[in-house]
Amino acid sequence: MCQVGEDYGDPAPEAPLPPRPGRELKCVKCKEGLPTVVIRAGDAFCRDCFKAFYVHKFRAVLGKNRLIFPGEKVLLAWSGGPSSSSMVWQVLEGLSRDSAKRLRFVPGIVYVDEGAACGQSLEDRTKTLAEMKLILQTVGFPWHIVALEEVFSLPPSVLRCFAQEPAGTKGAYKAAVDSFLQQQHAPAPGEEQLSQSGTQDLQSPAVLPTAAQTEAQPPTAAQTEAQPPTAAQTEAQPPTAAQTEAQPPTAAQTEAQPPTAAQTEAQPPTAAQTAALFRLFDSVKTLTAKEELLQTLRTHLILHVARTHGYSKVMMGDSCTRLAIKLMTNLALGRGAFLAWDTGFSDERHGDVVVVRPMRDHTLKEVAFYNRLFAVPSVFTPAIDTKAPEKASIHRLMEAFMLRLQAQFPSVISTVYRTSEKLVKAPRDGSADGPPGTRCLLCTCTLDIDTADSATAFGAQTSHLSQTQPPTPPAEAPTTPCCSAAVGRAQGCCWGAGPCGRGDPRARVIEQLCYGCRVNMKDLPSLDPLPPYILTEAQLRSQRAWVLQEMQEYLVEDSDDEAQTGES
Amino acid sequence: MPAPQCASCHKARAALRRPRSGQALCGTCFCAAFEAEVLHTVVAGRLLPPGAVVAVGASGGKDSTVLAHVLRELAPRLGISLQLVAVDEGIGGYRDAALAAVRRQAARWELPLTIVAYADLFGGWTMDAVARSTAGSGRSRSCCTFCGVLRRRALEEGARLVGATHVVTGHNADDMAETVLMNFLRGDAGRLARGGGLGSPGEGGALPRCRPLQLASQKEVVLYAHFRRLDYFSEECVYAPEAFRGHARDLLKLLEAARPSAVLDLVHSAERLALAPAARPPPAGACSRCGALASRALCQACALLDGLDRGRPRLAIGKGSRGRDEVGPPGAPRERKQVGTPASEAVPTF
Numbered sequence: 001m002c003q004v005g006e007d008y009g010d011p012a013p014e015a016p017l018p019p020r021p022g023r024e025l026k027c028v029k030c031k032e033g034l035p036t037v038v039i040r041a042g043d044a045f046c047r048d049c050f051k052a053f054y055v056h057k058f059r060a061v062l063g064k065n066r067l068i069f070p071g072e073k074v075l076l077a078w079s080g081g082p083s084s085s086s087m088v089w090q091v092l093e094g095l096s097r098d099s100a101k102r103l104r105f106v107p108g109i110v111y112v113d114e115g116a117a118c119g120q121s122l123e124d125r126t127k128t129l130a131e132m133k134l135i136l137q138t139v140g141f142p143w144h145i146v147a148l149e150e151v152f153s154l155p156p157s158v159l160r161c162f163a164q165e166p167a168g169t170k171g172a173y174k175a176a177v178d179s180f181l182q183q184q185h186a187p188a189p190g191e192e193q194l195s196q197s198g199t200q201d202l203q204s205p206a207v208l209p210t211a212a213q214t215e216a217q218p219p220t221a222a223q224t225e226a227q228p229p230t231a232a233q234t235e236a237q238p239p240t241a242a243q244t245e246a247q248p249p250t251a252a253q254t255e256a257q258p259p260t261a262a263q264t265e266a267q268p269p270t271a272a273q274t275a276a277l278f279r280l281f282d283s284v285k286t287l288t289a290k291e292e293l294l295q296t297l298r299t300h301l302i303l304h305v306a307r308t309h310g311y312s313k314v315m316m317g318d319s320c321t322r323l324a325i326k327l328m329t330n331l332a333l334g335r336g337a338f339l340a341w342d343t344g345f346s347d348e349r350h351g352d353v354v355v356v357r358p359m360r361d362h363t364l365k366e367v368a369f370y371n372r373l374f375a376v377p378s379v380f381t382p383a384i385d386t387k388a389p390e391k392a393s394i395h396r397l398m399e400a401f402m403l404r405l406q407a408q409f410p411s412v413i414s415t416v417y418r419t420s421e422k423l424v425k426a427p428r429d430g431s432a433d434g435p436p437g438t439r440c441l442l443c444t445c446t447l448d449i450d451t452a453d454s455a456t457a458f459g460a461q462t463s464h465l466s467q468t469q470p471p472t473p474p475a476e477a478p479t480t481p482c483c484s485a486a487v488g489r490a491q492g493c494c495w496g497a498g499p500c501g502r503g504d505p506r507a508r509v510i511e512q513l514c515y516g517c518r519v520n521m522k523d524l525p526s527l528d529p530l531p532p533y534i535l536t537e538a539q540l541r542s543q544r545a546w547v548l549q550e551m552q553e554y555l556v557e558d559s560d561d562e563a564q565t566g567e568s
Numbered sequence: 569m570p571a572p573q574c575a576s577c578h579k580a581r582a583a584l585r586r587p588r589s590g591q592a593l594c595g596t597c598f599c600a601a602f603e604a605e606v607l608h609t610v611v612a613g614r615l616l617p618p619g620a621v622v623a624v625g626a627s628g629g630k631d632s633t634v635l636a637h638v639l640r641e642l643a644p645r646l647g648i649s650l651q652l653v654a655v656d657e658g659i660g661g662y663r664d665a666a667l668a669a670v671r672r673q674a675a676r677w678e679l680p681l682t683i684v685a686y687a688d689l690f691g692g693w694t695m696d697a698v699a700r701s702t703a704g705s706g707r708s709r710s711c712c713t714f715c716g717v718l719r720r721r722a723l724e725e726g727a728r729l730v731g732a733t734h735v736v737t738g739h740n741a742d743d744m745a746e747t748v749l750m751n752f753l754r755g756d757a758g759r760l761a762r763g764g765g766l767g768s769p770g771e772g773g774a775l776p777r778c779r780p781l782q783l784a785s786q787k788e789v790v791l792y793a794h795f796r797r798l799d800y801f802s803e804e805c806v807y808a809p810e811a812f813r814g815h816a817r818d819l820l821k822l823l824e825a826a827r828p829s830a831v832l833d834l835v836h837s838a839e840r841l842a843l844a845p846a847a848r849p850p851p852a853g854a855c856s857r858c859g860a861l862a863s864r865a866l867c868q869a870c871a872l873l874d875g876l877d878r879g880r881p882r883l884a885i886g887k888g889s890r891g892r893d894e895v896g897p898p899g900a901p902r903e904r905k906q907v908g909t910p911a912s913e914a915v916p917t918f
Contacts, residue, residue, distance in 0.1 A: 288827055328752060332823050332830050336837025394826050401819050405753070415755035422757045428764075428842040448840050455613030455766060457741075457836035460605060460783035461588070461829075515836055519829055 029053070037369050041410065047373060054370050057361045058090045062103075065345050066173040067356055068313055070104035070180035075311035076141070077302050078109050080132060080379035084317030086367050087359050089376045091315075092139055104180065105313075109136060109143040110305050116269070116277045117148055117294050118384045131379050138377075142263060144305050149269030149277050151297045156537035158300045158307075161444055162352040280529040287385060287393035289523035292333070292516075294384055296442050297531070306353045314355045318343075321364035321406075323357070324416040329398040334457075335516040337448035340423040349444045363413065440514035441538055448514050458515055509538045576601070583795070587787040587828060595795040602792045606638045606780050610646060613766045615778040616734055618647030623732035623775075625723045626652045626673070626681070628666035628801040631738030633673060634789050635781055637798055639736070640677055653726035653735075655719050656685040658694025662806045669801040684726035686718060690873055693718075699807060701876055711807040714872055721860065721869040727775055739779040742786035742820060745834035748841075750816040757847035764838040771852065774861045785824075785831045 026046075027033040033046025045053060062068060076091060078084045094103035111132055115125035129145065136143045284290045306314050318326065323343045330342050341347050347355040359367070371378060385393060390400045405412045427446065438447050450456045506527050510518055521527075527535065571581045574594035582592035586601075593601065610616050624639060626632045636652060643650055654670045657663055667683065674681035687694045698714045727735045744763075751759045767778030781789060793800060823830040854860070855867035866874065 286827065328749070331748065331752065331837045332834055334829075334833030334836045336834075337840035337842065339837075340842070391822060391826055394823060394830065397819070397822050397826055401815075401822070405815060412753055416752055419752055419755045419757055419760070422844050422847040424842050424844045426842055428840055448836075453608075453612055455609045455611075455615075455783070456839055457783060457832045459612060460609065461832060515840075516833070519827075519833055522829075 036373065039363075039366055039369070050369070051374065054362070054366060055090065055093065058087075058358060059094065059101075059103075061345065061358050061361050065356070067346055067354065068105050069173065069176045072105045072313060073309075073311045074105045074107050074313040074315055075144075075302070075306045075309070076107055076109045076315045077317065078111050079317070080111070080128075080135075080381050081317070082371050082376075082378050083319045083322065083359050083362070083364070083367050085135075085376050085378035086362070086371055087315060087317040088139060088141075089374075090358075092141075104177075107141050108309065108311060109139065109141050110302055110314075111136070111143065111145050112298050112301055113145060113147045114294065114298065114384070115148075115381070116274050117281050117290075117297075118382050118386070120382060128379065128381050135377050135379065144263070144309065146301055146305060147269040148294075148297060148301065149273035151301055151531040151533070152273050152276055154300060154304055154531060154533040156533045156540060158304050158533060159441060159444065159537045161350055161439060276529065280531075281384075283524065283526060283529050285523040285525065287388055288333075288395065289520040291384055291393055291395050292520045293524075296517075300533075303350055303353055312353060314353060316355055316357050317359045318357045319359050319362050319364045319367050320417050321402075321413050323360055323420065324413045325399050325402045327416060327420050328402060329395050330516070332394050332398060333516045334519055335443075335514075337427060338443070338445045338514070338516075339420060340425045341445060343420050344423070344425070349439075360417075438512070440517055441509065441512040441534065441541070442517045443514060445514055449518075505535070505539070508542045509535070512538055512541055584791060587785060587791075588832070590828070599792060599795050602784065602788060603638055603641055605784060607642050607645070609766065609783050610642070610780050613778070615766060615780060616646055616648050616736070620648045620734045621651060621730070621732045622648050622734045622736055623651045623653045623723070623727035623730060625735065625737045626654045626670045627738075628654070628669035628673075629738070630793050630798075630800045630802060631740055631743075631781060631786075631789055633669075633738075633798050633800040634793050634796075635736060635738040636673065636677070636679070637796060638792075639780070640679065650679055651727075651730045651732055652679050652681040653723060653730065653732075654681065654683045655722045655726065656683050656687075657715055657719065657722075658686050658696055659806060660696055662803065663695075665803070666801040669799065672799060680730070682726055682730050684722050684729065686722060689722055689725055690718060690869075691877075693873065693876060695807070698876060701879075714876075715807070717868045717872055721867075724775060724860070732775065735775050735777045737777065737779055738781055740781045740784055740786050740789050741831045741835050744779075744782055744838060745831045746813060746816045746820050748834055748838040749819060750813055753816065754812070757843055758849040760838075760841055761843040761848040764841060771861065773854070773859070783832070783835065 025035065026044075027035045027049050028043050029045060029049035029052075033048060035044030036047050037050050038044045039050070039053075068074060074091075076084070076088050078088055088109060091103060091107050094101075095107070097103070113125060113129060115128065120128070132145070136145075281290055281293070284293060302314055306312075327339055327343045330336075330339055335342060341349055343357075343360075345357055345360060347357075362370075370376065385396050388396055390396050402413065402416075427448070439445060440447055450458045453459055509527055510521055513521060524530075571583070572592045574580045574582045574597050575591050576593055576597035580594035580596065583595045584598055585592050586598065616622055622639065624632065624636045626636055636650070639646075639648070639650055652670065652674050654667055656667060670681065670683075673679075685694075695711065695715055695718075699711050702710050702714070723735060723737075747763065748760070751763070766780075766782050768774070768776065770776030784792075792798075820831065820834075823834075827833075849863060852861050852863050855862035855870050856865050857870045858867060860867045860869070862868070862870075864871070
């Protein structure tokens with residue numbers, strides 16, 4: 001016994017360590033480095049391997065989907081939070097890589113200042129904005145700061161879907177990459193001199209306007225400073241040629257745009273607009289509906305920024321964890337038909353501007369560790385549900401539930417996430433759709449409402465016979481007694497709890513909404529505080545529908561369903 | 569504070585606020601509205617055609633009690649006839665009391681009642697025996713897996729026995745909402761793709777099944793039972809409740825508190841979920857032993873019983889398929905003959 005004890009006597013001081021050397025205190029990937037992060041149970045990564053793993057994931061998502069074409073303008077939606085900050089940093093890093101692995105799109109950043117909706121004071125908002133700008137300047141991409149108040153000056157066209165020819169085939173992507181590479185390489189051998197000098201020429205004017213700006217606007221100074229290092233790099237480093245070749249498009253881009261377009265910063269919103277926004281959010285009765293409204297307005301604003309500045313893609317920084325929570329939340333909000341749109345990699349509902357979610361393979365834990373290890377700056381801004389009790393909204397409830405369940409069953413989030421990938425965007429077959437082509441006024445999804453009389457959850461809530469009369473066979477019950485035949489579009493008009501008819505603006509808006517948006521609207525007692533673009537577009541649409549219907553009466557239809565129409 | 573007037577008849581004092589709409593109604597108006605809604609579901613969904621012989625799966629609990637009562641009220645108008653079918657799982661101390669409640673109901677409503685027992689259908693296996701057999705396998709929770717699969721089969725057998733053309737069960741909107749939440753949390757894309765409707769039209773020779781209460785929330789079901797003074801049995805089964813469904817149930821309660829329409833919103837989502845064709849389960853075949861609907865060589869009920877007979881109860885519910893499709897000892901022929909259903913009916917038509 002003593003012998004044995006003496007054997008171990010020496011390493012006794014290291015007593016807490018023994019189990020660890022036994023388990024190889026090495027990174028699971030390279031088997032050499034000192035592990036710093038355990039992402040999944042048992043998988044310890046060293047710093048470098050973790051970085052490689054993280055970066056690879058980001059690029060793999062983009063590479064796998066092949067949606068972002070070289071040279072395309074991409075707007076990064078940045079909230080200041082960890083995930084979107086990490087996304088911006090990934091893009092920044094991807095753009096500064098050597099030529100073969102460089103990301104080839106042209107990024108810009110949009111930040112939406114939601115302080116007014118989240119109850120921030122004006123001083124706090126200016127403070128947050130200053131912090132944001134500091135980070136934006138170090139990043140050096142063109143940026144756009146918009147205040148949520150600007151929804152009051154949005155044009156109604158934001159709500160329209162501009163169809164675009166599908167460019168998504170793999171062949172098209174390959175062709176685009178090839179032509180892009182050719183554009184870059186073609187001038188190189190032939191007109192090397194010219195291109196070189198061209199680059200120089202282009203670059204100096206590119207700097208000049210910003211320098212001019214520097215005098216006008218103090219904040220741009222840092223931005224201008226951020227520019228020269230890249231130029232210096234271009235000259236100093238050996239792979240200069242490749243980089244200079246890659247430079248022209250961006251430089252040309254900068255020149256092509258009016259120099260001021262690089263950074264747009266809205267004038268501070270007027271007090272009247274802020275007050276209007278306050279009034280709007282104050283009038284919403286539940287936090288659930290507030291969160292949904294905020295999300296809707298934010299999406300519209302970002303879409304507007306993207307359209308006015310010619311961005312054809314918007315990148316959102318939703319992480320895998322966030323998407324799993326969002327999926328379950330939207331399920332509970334009655335948005336089951338749109339889950340694939342709301343949480344999938346790409347979202348083409350707006351037509352000309354496609355929303356992509358490149359962070360969807362990263363868990364929140366990975367994001368947090370990466371940001372900490374590699375000092376990715378992020379800014380904390382109070383959200384609309386910050387400090388709200390857990391039961392205050394469906395969103396908060398679902399978030400708390402999922403995170404708690406994840407602590408008990410560590411695979412829940414990834415299970416939900418993987419299930420979401422099996423969802424498709426096409427409507428479920430066999431389900432009755434609204435009139436073809438009609439889209440929800442607010443979320444721009446194809447309407448998912450049934451006829452008021454169907455045996456569905458929607459039909460059960462809209463059918464009338466339940467409320468008033470004692471049971472009668474529905475054959476005798478008229479469909480919707482309160483809607484006159486002239487109006488015709490009976491469904492939904494009675495869900496708004498308002499008097500019916502073409503004149504009632506509330507009914508007019510409600511009938512243009514999908515199921516989920518209708519439920520939210522029930523928490524909004526009056527539509528008046530809504531931004532004008534929504535109301536205007538609603539009026540336009542219902543007018544158009546009405547005209548169409550008027551016209552329909554005079555059109556002679558040459559088909560065989562006359563007998564049917566006669567019956568009904 | 570005096571109760572407000574009923575919003576529907578404007579005569580009686582309101583006795584409740586409807587959970588769904590917040591409307592203040594008197595008991596009579598509420599019950600009438602509830603019945604009208606079930607009628608609407610049945611008629612608009614074309615669930616039960618006139619002339620149907622409907623087997624109501626009666627457990628003695630609130631849902632099936634309310635379902636049987638509502639359908640009995642509606643039967644003349646729908647032109648259907650009702651048969652109560654109860655299943656005796658053989659759970660000592662629990663099922664006997666529930667079955668007593670079912671017998672009382674049947675006697676009061678003068679509806680024919682048929683009780684089918686696991687012990688008779690499945691070669692002597694009662695749930696108590698199954699529980700004893702699975703107890704050694706570590707997870708007593710799997711009891712519910714056995715019981716659920718076997719009850720489904722037993723109900724089908726019972727319905728055939730009484731010559732029913734349709735089977736109805738008392739699942740309500742809350743059950744549906746819980747199931748959707750749970751299937752997402754478990755990643756069960758197959759069930760998500762299949763579920764959502766009000767029932768199945770009866771593929772592969774199985775009787776058409778439907779859930780007429782699926783659009784009524786549990787609260788309303790309880791309220792209806794209260795106002796109609798229905799006598800039902802409300803005790804939890806002695807075997808462990810399903811742990812994972814418990815999470816979904818708790819969540820649903822919280823969601824409903826945050827937004828009263830959440831239950832129906834979830835049902836709407838479930839109706840509208842669109843899954844990739846690859847996620848849909850393959851077309852069902854027939855069980856090689858009993859001829860019932862099956863997605864593998866043996867239907868789940870036969871597979872479970874097979875495992876039990878061979879002393880390996882985890883066989884069909886455990887991970888992996890090793891040994892599952894091996895032919896066990898030729899089990900006691902416990903096919904339909906035992907309950908007197910002609911075997912020819914079991915042959916599915918493709």
